[in-house]
Amino acid sequence: MKSFMIALAIAAVASACSSATAQAQWELEADPIAFGLSGYSAHVGYRVDWLRVDIGAFAADVPEAFHGNQGWTAHTNGIGAKFDLLSPTRGPFAGLEANYVRTHYTLTSAGESTTRTGVAAGVRIGYRFPIGQSRLYIAPWLGVDYAFGPLGAGIAGQSFEEHRISLFPTVHIGWRF
DSSP states (O other): OHHHHHHHHHHHHHHHHTOTTSOEEEEEEEOHHHHHTTOEEEEEEEEETTEEEEEEEEEEEEOHHHHOOTTEEEEEEEEEEEEEEEOSSSEEEEEEEEEEEEEEEEETTTTEEEEEEEEEEEEEEEEEEEOTTSSEEEEEEEEEEEEESOOSEEETTEEEOOOSEEEEEEEEEEEEO
């Protein structure tokens, strides 16, 4: 599945690159919230006119306040692709996303861990704000994803519960080349 997602993203970028009359532009983005949660976020985007394709990698410790499972820790990492329609340098955008995710669950009282992998897909909306006259921008967005496959984990008779549909609010900081 991971290979399929990467191949799909590469095909979309190649298709976007083939448009001879389009205004093309590369972008780099990062999610500062992920870094604040002991993780990382790096995304490469390619934009032609109103279409943008993004391939990225991410990781973060998911706060208990977000996952809601007392006594558990969760660390997630993965790769993903996004396909957006947006204004050239500013304004609203909407699109589709797909992610291959690996989550490491730990029941702190038992000191035991387990890991699950899965795929999630969904929609996202956001807004791009340019910073002054520079190529720097900020893009807050909200994703609504559906998780495929098994959810959560069980250790020592305790369960980590997850919902099949999840909300993901965040913000990316980017640079247009």
